[in-house]
Amino acid sequence: MPVLKTIDFWSGLAFAGIGFSAWATALGFDSSSSAYPATLAATLALLGLALAFKAWRDATAQTATAEGVHIILQGPALEIGVWSLWAVALWAGLGYVGPTFVACTMLILRHADDRGLRLHIAQALSVSLVVFVIFYLIFKVPLPELDFIRDLLE
Amino acid sequence: MTEIALGFATLMDPAVLGFLLIGIVAGLIVGSIPGLNDNIAFAIFIPLSFSLSPTYALALMVGLYCSCAVGGSIPAIMVKVPGTASSVLTAIDGHAMARSGKAGQALGIAITSSVFGGISSALILLLFAPPMAAFALRFGYVENFSLGILGMASVLGLLGGSLIKGLLSAVLGLLVATIGFSQQTGLPRFTLGLDSLYEGVPFVPLLVGLFGITAVLELAEELIRDRRKGETPREMPRITDSLYISWKLSKRLLPTWLQCSVIGNVIGIIPGAGMLMAIYMGYERISHRYKRLFAGKPGEPEWGEGAPEGIAAPESANNAVVASSMVPLLSLGIPGNSVSALFIGALMIQGMVPGPLLFIDHPDIAWMIIVAFLVANVLMWPISYAMVRSISGLVFHLPKYVLVPTISLLCLTGAYSDENSMFSIGIALISGVVGYITRRLGIPHAPLILALVLGRTIEDNLGNALAISGGDWSIFLEPTSHPISLALILGAVAFMLGPIISGSRKRYRARRQRAEMEVRG
Numbered sequence: 001m002p003v004l005k006t007i008d009f010w011s012g013l014a015f016a017g018i019g020f021s022a023w024a025t026a027l028g029f030d031s032s033s034s035a036y037p038a039t040l041a042a043t044l045a046l047l048g049l050a051l052a053f054k055a056w057r058d059a060t061a062q063t064a065t066a067e068g069v070h071i072i073l074q075g076p077a078l079e080i081g082v083w084s085l086w087a088v089a090l091w092a093g094l095g096y097v098g099p100t101f102v103a104c105t106m107l108i109l110r111h112a113d114d115r116g117l118r119l120h121i122a123q124a125l126s127v128s129l130v131v132f133v134i135f136y137l138i139f140k141v142p143l144p145e146l147d148f149i150r151d152l153l154e
Numbered sequence: 155m156t157e158i159a160l161g162f163a164t165l166m167d168p169a170v171l172g173f174l175l176i177g178i179v180a181g182l183i184v185g186s187i188p189g190l191n192d193n194i195a196f197a198i199f200i201p202l203s204f205s206l207s208p209t210y211a212l213a214l215m216v217g218l219y220c221s222c223a224v225g226g227s228i229p230a231i232m233v234k235v236p237g238t239a240s241s242v243l244t245a246i247d248g249h250a251m252a253r254s255g256k257a258g259q260a261l262g263i264a265i266t267s268s269v270f271g272g273i274s275s276a277l278i279l280l281l282f283a284p285p286m287a288a289f290a291l292r293f294g295y296v297e298n299f300s301l302g303i304l305g306m307a308s309v310l311g312l313l314g315g316s317l318i319k320g321l322l323s324a325v326l327g328l329l330v331a332t333i334g335f336s337q338q339t340g341l342p343r344f345t346l347g348l349d350s351l352y353e354g355v356p357f358v359p360l361l362v363g364l365f366g367i368t369a370v371l372e373l374a375e376e377l378i379r380d381r382r383k384g385e386t387p388r389e390m391p392r393i394t395d396s397l398y399i400s401w402k403l404s405k406r407l408l409p410t411w412l413q414c415s416v417i418g419n420v421i422g423i424i425p426g427a428g429m430l431m432a433i434y435m436g437y438e439r440i441s442h443r444y445k446r447l448f449a450g451k452p453g454e455p456e457w458g459e460g461a462p463e464g465i466a467a468p469e470s471a472n473n474a475v476v477a478s479s480m481v482p483l484l485s486l487g488i489p490g491n492s493v494s495a496l497f498i499g500a501l502m503i504q505g506m507v508p509g510p511l512l513f514i515d516h517p518d519i520a521w522m523i524i525v526a527f528l529v530a531n532v533l534m535w536p537i538s539y540a541m542v543r544s545i546s547g548l549v550f551h552l553p554k555y556v557l558v559p560t561i562s563l564l565c566l567t568g569a570y571s572d573e574n575s576m577f578s579i580g581i582a583l584i585s586g587v588v589g590y591i592t593r594r595l596g597i598p599h600a601p602l603i604l605a606l607v608l609g610r611t612i613e614d615n616l617g618n619a620l621a622i623s624g625g626d627w628s629i630f631l632e633p634t635s636h637p638i639s640l641a642l643i644l645g646a647v648a649f650m651l652g653p654i655i656s657g658s659r660k661r662y663r664a665r666r667q668r669a670e671m672e673v674r675g
Contacts, residue, residue: 087579
């Protein structure tokens with residue numbers, strides 16, 4: 001069925017799902033604070049269903065391609081993956097500069113044209129240090145840095 | 155006059171003026187980098203501004219906002235790659251002029267037109283925002299709810315494309331705005347048991363994600379696409395002629411500047427209309443004028459092939475939107491476009507709320523912002539002239555593969571600095587992903603942003619108004635006790651019905667044409 005390939009059909013169903021689950025959650029609130037969010041959630045669900053129905057009715061809706069999915073995986077998905085790992089590293093107490101340098105190196109090496117490893121490592125190091133200096137030293141943001149680096153700078 | 159003097163006095167502090175200059179220079183540079191725009195510049199600079207005093211931070215933001223569009227015209231003219239979306243039409247005639255060896259002239263027209271449009275909109279801000287704010291002080295719960303509805307309706311009504319997607323975006327934003335304590339009962343809603351969500355989704359990381367991270371993900375996608383196509387960066391042509399435009403040309407362009415500035419100012423004041431609508435309307439209008447007066451005459455290029463009006467029209471229109479989009483924000487608390495929505499973030503980080511009370515609680519700041527728009531546009535003229543050659547060389551040496559992680563890092567570290575919390579990084583990442591996915595699905599962001607900004611106000615005012623009326627909804631349409639509310643609701647209905655009626659007309663005309671064609675043969 002061609003409708004199963006349309007993006008709008010699936011996104012409509014996804015919005016309907018979000019709407020219905022928010023509606024069910026909102027019904028659990030006390031009566032004074034549930035009416036407004038429950039109405040919004042039900043509207044979201046209905047609009048999602050309307051979008052899915054429209055995609056089903058119109059044959060011209062946008063369809064997903066294998067190349068498009070591949071590009072998303074190589075670009076935006078990789079970007080989010082690396083920065084999520086970076087956030088986990090910060091949260092785990094591995095400091096700021098180290099994980100930042102690793103994340104920048106990975107992304108620069110992935111996206112760069114082949115101009116040499118040394119240059120890209122230098123670029124990653126520069127980006128990491130410049131941002132660290134701006135936030136930690138100039139704007140005094142208490143970044144989650146390792147104790148020995150903090151002591152070194154104080 | 156006393157208030158204007160207060161604004162000038164606050165702005166003329168050398169440090170404040172210095173931050174305004176930094177903003178102008180930064181805006182020129184960011185705007186001139188293809189792929190970056192004023193939204194991203196704000197996403198990067200808002201968290202940075204938290205450690206600055208309010209006057210410094212807001213002067214920086216004003217400078218940034220004013221000059222980004224001018225920066226965008228540089229690559230548009232030089233290599234036909236618009237630095238920002240607002241320069242997309244400038245690229246047509248601008249690049250044609252640059253190709254014929256008049257790059258300096260084209261840049262001079264772009265800068266002067268932008269400054270003209272910018273100054274006109276700063277004057278509109280100065281004239282309209284304070285009286286509107288004074289008028290809005292009379293608003294109660296009923297009027298404020300209706301005002302919120304009018305803001306939402308204007309954004310939805312002016313959207314092109316699918317109305318269902320626009321509504322989805324708005325409802326999603328309103329629903330996200332309900333996360334946190336209920337104002338009516340104080341009980342938590344949709345907080346998933348997370349303490350950090352009790353006061354709602356943190357606004358600055360949310361905006362940083364929606365604007366900054368979303369843009370980074372789009373840049374990363376573009377990088378992969380370019381590499382697959384094997385595209386290499388274009389070489390930047392040199393500026394060999396003078397940047398200064400003659401008095402004769404200025405006189406010729408004056409009607410274009412005036413018409414497009416008026417269009418930009420009107421569009422800027424309407425929430426959700428946006429810069430693109432202004433530049434397309436201005437460009438379309440001036441194209442007719444050019445074809446009537448100049449096209450076909452000796453020495454005059456065809457429209458789209460290097461006509462000076464083709465640069466002056468979009469550039470004066472886009473900068474005329476800038477300060478005028480602050481009119482609804484400063485006077486009513488409703489953002490005129492996405493950048494002015496980000497301005498709310500800049501104000502909130504300084505503990506201020508935009509709207510009529512800003513003029514009462516922080517008159518020095520409110521008037522400084524107004525005056526700063528005027529001064530920034532005046533300063534932008536010599537600064538742009540002085541910097542355009544060096545900027546055009548610099549930006550094309552910045553590799554995009556370094557730019558992408560740099561912007562990500564600035565946005566995420568900035569999000570962290572909002573509350574010094576890892577939770578803020580998570581919010582920025584999640585909202586960035588949501589922003590990217592919704593863009594890919596063709597769901598417009600303008601209603602989402604406005605709903606996030608206005609959601610709480612709409613709910614609170616609705617609850618309070620209904621409590622006063624004893625649950626009677628007709629209070630919003632009461633002509634004697636709430637005539638302003640009635641007028642606002644009627645305005646909202648007009649905004650919503652306008653595009654529906656014009657769409658039906660278009661469909662009816664198309665059907666009739668098809669039927670006539672079939673009858674003929």
